Amino acid sequence: MEFSFDEKDFASCCGSTKFAKEMASASPFRSFQDAVSVAKGVWFNSVDVNGWLQAFSAHPQIGQTHAPSVASEASAQGIRKWILCNKMWSKGEQSTALATATGSSLQELSEWNARYREKFGFVFLICAAGRSTDEILAELKRRYTNRPIVEFEIAAQEQMKITELRLAKLFSSRENISSSVDKYSAAKKAEEDRISIIGGHVTAASEISTAKLIHHPARTRPPITTHVLDVSQGSPAAGIEVLLEVWRGTQSRPTFGASGGGSWVFQGSSTTDLDGRSGQLLSIVDDVNPGIYRISFNTGKYIPNGFFPYVSLVFEIKESQKREHFHVPLLLSPFSFSTYRGS
Template identity: 35%
Template sequence: MTEPAGPAESDAELTEQNVLDCCASKVFAQLVIAGVGATCKHNLKSVFIHARELWWNQTPISGWLEAFAAHPRIGDMNELRARFGTSAASSREEQAQAAEGASDEVLQELARKNEEYFEKFKFIFIICATGSSAVRMLDELKRRCLNSPVEELMTAAAEQMKITEIRMRRLFISKGWPLDHDGAAAPAASAASRAGVRTAPGPGRGPSGRAAAQAAPSGAPERPPITTHVLDIAAGRPAARVKVHLHIHAPGSGLHRSEPGTGNGAVWELLADSETGQDGRCTDLLPAGYPVEGVYRLTFGTARYQAHATLDGAPAQTGVAETLHKAEAFFPQASVMFRVERGQHYHVPLTWSPFGYSTYRGS
């Protein structure tokens, strides 16, 4: 009986060159091939789990920089026009997004900020920009230019890992290997991860990073998956204009698998920043239908609120509250870390006073 034809020998297993095509760090590629067992090499989910841990905990900084250096350096006007100009975009989607804001002024500013970025950090700007426009990339570039060198190195490494996952998924599809992936941290989310800030009305920038442009799928509920509100229990009223930042734990970073985000080297990616409204609520952090489950962190700018909040309109019995509000902030920030599962709504409020705060899962 004739055996059915199998894949070519070169396609029979994941190779070092396959990994290098996804991430141009030789040490990382060697670690992946050595660390991923033969039985896992055609299981994308297992490869992702091992690759993330190896990238964050075993690949040296020199390996990260090697991967960064393989990307083209943005800054040349002709290259920018080729990337973002409508006449040379490689897909209709990219053409539409590029036409949205790829003016000469935007491209010139993008080139200038890239030079500024390189002068500060000494490596090129890395961003998972699949489907992004020049305008949205510029917004992210401006934000990241304000980072410290250490913070930006970690941010660039997180972007590189997202790029690697997208390429690895494409590799598995091209080889016909099973994805065997439950979507818990789906590369599809990373593919749109840097489409930029949302333009819907709201007090803050709205989603950035992985959360950007994650539109609700057809038939999905309109309710955003993560919302919050802040109650000032010293003044007895909602806390307005409190700055709110939402981060997600980068899978594989940190040393304690049972407690994601708590180990040494844990990396947190900024998804969105906003602020509470007059009712103390913040509901524009993520778009409805945002699909990625994981471990999240809400950080509230309590010191800024305490320094600038007034007690006008608060209940009459606020003498003690007024004294407390004038005190130096004991909690410069209040942070809450929690786990999110796909398809659920999480309302995570903060009840705050100058010397204490608490939280719970609301409805």
């Protein structure tokens, strides 16, 4: 059985016009998993920066009044009204949100959201489950310290999580739903609800229990990925050669300041595209081999007059992490670079 949807359907899942058009063009889909796989490819590889911002801006923001007392009351009423109207929330989640949405906490949340938007230029997006207003506020404050380019990537990841769950609702709304969605629901049964919080506006995503995850869905992308952002230009870095290697030898890991006992073994290579993303560096496998990995970037070719002829990022994947995803980006300028572990 195939599932066919139009642009409006996909626009209800993600506010990016390009995302909706490309998903509609790819329709029909054989299964829900097939649609999610395509959606991730479209969102991370086809939708540009403007499309990401368009999707972010599609989320409503509340509490935009001048008088503090009015803002607090408007925020509280907005959240309560939405929670009571949304049938996707369980009674437990409703009680948690309602019990913790005090006037003072919502006032502070509204103020911090305004700071966040002033710094980053877009609304605050987060995934949460049964979290109190104070917990949400704490996360907002923590992410506020991020550099804009890092926070932009995090927000895009959060948007994709929200989109994935809205796609699940879209598929489940059709009659004679395929077994693929049933399997997905079972796999997600023990996973946290994903909720979009935009400046104090709580957006529930699905009714799933908060028990520990006991099932790992199959991967839809390689276990190790990367991208490069040119922070000096404020844009993706295209055309950078990327090399992935793993340490192999009598020593389980390379020793700092010493040589011998092993060598770096080639795993894959690629070149960053117009969005700064590398191609496939590893095969798509459920379990990645634990070990020490190194991603190297030919930065000297990209910035001939820069300080770094090349940059290598070394990281470890442990036995307990072999089913996790490792996104290791490079934030580059002519005289500095940094990285972090993404998702």
